[in-house]
Amino acid sequence: MIERLAIIGVGLIGGSLARALRAAGAVGEIVGCGRSLGNLERALELGVVDRITQNPAEAVREADMVFLAVPLGAMRGALAAMRDSLRPEAIVTDGGSVKCSVVEDARAVFGRVPPRLVPGHPIAGTEHSGVEASFAELYRDRRVILTPLAETDPEAVARVTAMWQTCGAEVTAMSVAHHDEVLAATSHLPHMLAFGLVDSLARMRENDEIFRYAAGGFRDFTRIASSNPVMWRDICLANREALSAMLARFGVEMTDLAESIRRSDGEHLLEIFARAKAARDRYVDQARPVHEDADRSSSQT
Amino acid sequence: MIERLAIIGVGLIGGSLARALRAAGAVGEIVGCGRSLGNLERALELGVVDRITQNPAEAVREADMVFLAVPLGAMRGALAAMRDSLRPEAIVTDGGSVKCSVVEDARAVFGRVPPRLVPGHPIAGTEHSGVEASFAELYRDRRVILTPLAETDPEAVARVTAMWQTCGAEVTAMSVAHHDEVLAATSHLPHMLAFGLVDSLARMRENDEIFRYAAGGFRDFTRIASSNPVMWRDICLANREALSAMLARFGVEMTDLAESIRRSDGEHLLEIFARAKAARDRYVDQARPVHEDADRSSSQT
Numbered sequence: 001m002i003e004r005l006a007i008i009g010v011g012l013i014g015g016s017l018a019r020a021l022r023a024a025g026a027v028g029e030i031v032g033c034g035r036s037l038g039n040l041e042r043a044l045e046l047g048v049v050d051r052i053t054q055n056p057a058e059a060v061r062e063a064d065m066v067f068l069a070v071p072l073g074a075m076r077g078a079l080a081a082m083r084d085s086l087r088p089e090a091i092v093t094d095g096g097s098v099k100c101s102v103v104e105d106a107r108a109v110f111g112r113v114p115p116r117l118v119p120g121h122p123i124a125g126t127e128h129s130g131v132e133a134s135f136a137e138l139y140r141d142r143r144v145i146l147t148p149l150a151e152t153d154p155e156a157v158a159r160v161t162a163m164w165q166t167c168g169a170e171v172t173a174m175s176v177a178h179h180d181e182v183l184a185a186t187s188h189l190p191h192m193l194a195f196g197l198v199d200s201l202a203r204m205r206e207n208d209e210i211f212r213y214a215a216g217g218f219r220d221f222t223r224i225a226s227s228n229p230v231m232w233r234d235i236c237l238a239n240r241e242a243l244s245a246m247l248a249r250f251g252v253e254m255t256d257l258a259e260s261i262r263r264s265d266g267e268h269l270l271e272i273f274a275r276a277k278a279a280r281d282r283y284v285d286q287a288r289p290v291h292e293d294a295d296r297s298s299s300q301t
Numbered sequence: 302m303i304e305r306l307a308i309i310g311v312g313l314i315g316g317s318l319a320r321a322l323r324a325a326g327a328v329g330e331i332v333g334c335g336r337s338l339g340n341l342e343r344a345l346e347l348g349v350v351d352r353i354t355q356n357p358a359e360a361v362r363e364a365d366m367v368f369l370a371v372p373l374g375a376m377r378g379a380l381a382a383m384r385d386s387l388r389p390e391a392i393v394t395d396g397g398s399v400k401c402s403v404v405e406d407a408r409a410v411f412g413r414v415p416p417r418l419v420p421g422h423p424i425a426g427t428e429h430s431g432v433e434a435s436f437a438e439l440y441r442d443r444r445v446i447l448t449p450l451a452e453t454d455p456e457a458v459a460r461v462t463a464m465w466q467t468c469g470a471e472v473t474a475m476s477v478a479h480h481d482e483v484l485a486a487t488s489h490l491p492h493m494l495a496f497g498l499v500d501s502l503a504r505m506r507e508n509d510e511i512f513r514y515a516a517g518g519f520r521d522f523t524r525i526a527s528s529n530p531v532m533w534r535d536i537c538l539a540n541r542e543a544l545s546a547m548l549a550r551f552g553v554e555m556t557d558l559a560e561s562i563r564r565s566d567g568e569h570l571l572e573i574f575a576r577a578k579a580a581r582d583r584y585v586d587q588a589r590p591v592h593e594d595a596d597r598s599s600s601q602t
Contacts, residue, residue: 229574
């Protein structure tokens with residue numbers, strides 16, 4: 001049971017945690033904190049939070065659990081703003097998509113990573129943002145990755161784990177570096193490809209016509225290019241090393257593919273496509289949760 | 302009104318054309334031809350075709366309209382097999398995803414491109430294949446691109462246009478070269494990226510774990526990597542030039558993006574992402590038909 005939860009950044013991620021814990025009766029008071037007063041007032045109207053403030057120091061003053069759901073670029077400022085008001089027993093966790101930068105921010109602000117800071121990342125979200133988009137089921141059957149350090153207090157890890165399990169999530173732990181590599185591969189790289197593809201087409205002279213003939217497969221493929229540009233700039237800067245490595249690996253793959261096309265090496269192309277299809281089909285079979293839409297929608301040629 | 306339609310390749314594309322024309326009462330007899338006897342017999346059971354044969358020459362003998370819906374790699378063989386049995390007034394059209402190779406195949410087989418051959422491409426499909434997957438509405442509100450040559454008989458173009466309009470499609474005409482460029486950009490390149498991404502992840506040591514943490518955005522993004530490898534090998538070989546040019550263009554884009562990440566140029570990254578998001582959002586708004594799912598589904602970070 002959390003007595004007083006402070007949520008810094010009451011958007012889709014923070015708002016959905018509040019709704020889920022409330023629905024489970026696992027929290028007492030919820031204090032919402034953020035920069036947009038309009039969004040905070042809406043959160044209050046919707047009953048997502050009980051009290052609002054734009055001052056992080058005030059938000060955390062009596063909290064036993066603090067959840068940071070601000071963009072990666074705002075993490076350090078938020079930690080600095082709350083530093084001197086945190087109760088010693090307060091547990092702080094976050095929802096940042098990159099963990100090395102959050103750990104670095106904590107070191108910069110506290111001089112070390114506080115034992116009761118538990119870096120975390122719920123692998124969930126939608127394209128929509130703001131408290132309006134939040135819902136209690138967002139984390140059900142989703143994975144949450146925690147990346148505790150050697151100095152992290154195990155009891156704090158246990159409480160954060162319990163909090164996410166209450167929301168229906170499956171919690172796993174891994175190292176900060178490994179988390180950032182896995183996310184670079186499965187999320188950050190795909191977003192770069194979608195942004196890069198749409199941008200390169202948008203810059204072609206006949207781009208309006210190009211998009212006119214794009215079909216359903218293109219719509220699915222480029223959906224993630226509609227994500228928040230500022231959030232993604234922050235992710236790129238925060239996960240620079242792991243993402244650069246994945247981009248280089250992908251570059252080698254695409255050079256091989258392009259070379260095979262240039263020299264009409266059908267056998268090698270078939271090998272690449274068959275291996276990819278097998279891996280993708282296996283992934284969809286294994287994927288939890290299995291969405292009914294797992295193989296809906298179309299892929300036009 | 303088509304008196305006798307011969308469909309060479311009774312799969313998703315050929316079967317759906319048969320169903321649509323039948324539903325519209327716009328066709329007399331439909332003869333189905335293909336290599337898989339099992340699929341042909343199923344087509345007969347389902348009432349998609351009235352008569353079946355594995356011999357293209359026999360299939361087209363009395364046809365006034367012939368639709369070629371075989372993989373690009375099988376086009377030349379199919380044209381050669383029917384060449385001497387076509388009635389002089391018969392119109393031949395196809396559904397190939399690349400038009401330059403079909404025109405080249407026709408030249409090779411007939412010594413010139415027959416005036417009553419109308420190269421075409423319905424921009425529609427699903428991941429599923431075979432006659433079982435065919436349905437009468439596949440082409441409704443979809444685009445069909447025809448690429449007639451200077452020597453193509455306008456009356457033949459008019460009849461093929463009418464055939465597709467009967468299926469509910471919007472028919473437009475463009476040059477062979479332009480079609481192949483537009484499709485390289487909107488369909489062939491995205492498929493290369495999806496295949497390349499999934500393959501490069503599948504080849505990582507910890508690939509099972511990688512895929513385990515992949516979320517919904519990844520599922521959407523890589524859906525097209527589940528497409529038929531043989532069909533895609535053929536498309537790559539058939540559209541080698543235009544696709545190679547698009548791959549090169551995309552390579553330049555990704556090099557710029559990777560460089561910006563390496564040097565932490567947040568301003569340039571933001572510019573790229575914002576331009577891509579604007580183009581993608583504009584595209585979804587304009588997209589016809591607007592699917593209810595146009596911005597459903599999630600994009601995890």
